[in-house]
Amino acid sequence: MGGGAEDERQILVHRRHELTSLPIPDELTLDIFLRLPNPADLVRASAACVSFRRLIADRSFLRRFRNLHAPPLLGFLEQDTKVFHPVASPHPSAPEARAAALAADFSFSFLPGPARDWLVKDIRDGRVLLDRPPEHDIDNRYKVVFPELVVCDPLHRRYILLPLIPAHLATTVEHPIRSAAHNHRCCETFLAPPLDCEDEASAAEETAFSVIWMAQCRTKLVAFVFSSSTGQWCAISSQSWSDLFAGLPSSIRWPLFFGRYCAYGCFYWVNSSMEKLLVLDTRRMEFSISEPPHEIKGGVEKGVEELLEQGCAAMSRPHSPRSE
Numbered sequence: 001m002g003g004g005a006e007d008e009r010q011i012l013v014h015r016r017h018e019l020t021s022l023p024i025p026d027e028l029t030l031d032i033f034l035r036l037p038n039p040a041d042l043v044r045a046s047a048a049c050v051s052f053r054r055l056i057a058d059r060s061f062l063r064r065f066r067n068l069h070a071p072p073l074l075g076f077l078e079q080d081t082k083v084f085h086p087v088a089s090p091h092p093s094a095p096e097a098r099a100a101a102l103a104a105d106f107s108f109s110f111l112p113g114p115a116r117d118w119l120v121k122d123i124r125d126g127r128v129l130l131d132r133p134p135e136h137d138i139d140n141r142y143k144v145v146f147p148e149l150v151v152c153d154p155l156h157r158r159y160i161l162l163p164l165i166p167a168h169l170a171t172t173v174e175h176p177i178r179s180a181a182h183n184h185r186c187c188e189t190f191l192a193p194p195l196d197c198e199d200e201a202s203a204a205e206e207t208a209f210s211v212i213w214m215a216q217c218r219t220k221l222v223a224f225v226f227s228s229s230t231g232q233w234c235a236i237s238s239q240s241w242s243d244l245f246a247g248l249p250s251s252i253r254w255p256l257f258f259g260r261y262c263a264y265g266c267f268y269w270v271n272s273s274m275e276k277l278l279v280l281d282t283r284r285m286e287f288s289i290s291e292p293p294h295e296i297k298g299g300v301e302k303g304v305e306e307l308l309e310q311g312c313a314a315m316s317r318p319h320s321p322r323s324e
Helices: 002-021 026-034 039-046 050-057 059-068 094-103 138-143 200-205 300-310
Strands: 075-077 084-086 119-124 127-132 148-153 158-161 187-191 210-216 220-227 232-240 258-263 266-271 276-281 286-290
Touching (some): 026 059, 050 059, 084 094, 148 210
Antiparallel strands (some): 119 127, 127 148, 148 158, 187 210, 276 286
16 A cells, blocks of 8 residues: 555656656747836846747847837937936836936937037937038028938937938929928928838838928928838828818918827828818828817817827827927
8 A cells, every 4th residue: 555655656746747847838938928027027038048048039029029018218308409318216217218328329429520510300219310401501400401311329329321312302392381480491300100010021121210301382292201221212192282182272371280299100290270180191101181089179289289198199299390
């Protein structure tokens, strides 16, 4: 009897050892890694063993992790003064923010000089878009229609100087409208949000970016997009105001839309008097006119800002053209 019980115990111990020795399938391991709360935990897991590092370093896994975990908020960069304000404790990103503030060059001294000539136009996903007038004509900065543009990474001090918009595109810009408030041309440049990368063909596009140049002209809306993948500018379908929307005039004297917002891959501009939204879908690179949500009728611009405050839409408001 005693010998039989001892044999059973040995069998149980052996089976338990076999179970603990079974390898965890890669699919299950990746599923566990996807549930780690932040990138720091992922780095620590990758340092545990070679097999973990191999799984975590895979680009398809990193794309999935980034899609599930929003990048941490590090701080705010003032566009006019180029002053970076890192988030402070008790914000969970405070240590990373302090490190970024020390490591990054927000004076942009690494750009082609003089650095003071460059003005910040937009900020997105760690990249900064800046412009300056051609030939350093600072006195006429706000009258320039086609400025020099650069996209940079202030943390790693890398930049790409964009080519000028080619002549065959530039000639299609006729009578860009000046802002009524400051008598500046109503031309905007901004970074497009990244597209979702789900397949291997998209993996090479992870570091790519797009810049959009847009102008409200007297008889039409004109826009161009630069792709870092091709290194070229191309036209976004240009439409006359009357073709864009039947209720719009065929010719305008002042800009119709103001206050650029971004949400879910689209940009929105507001016309408060007509209660209309100008929409640019960056996935299709197409413009359209949209009705605002019913709950913000009666004050479109104020209503959109209230949606921002309530967190009803993941929007961010860059520098308004009216205050440039």
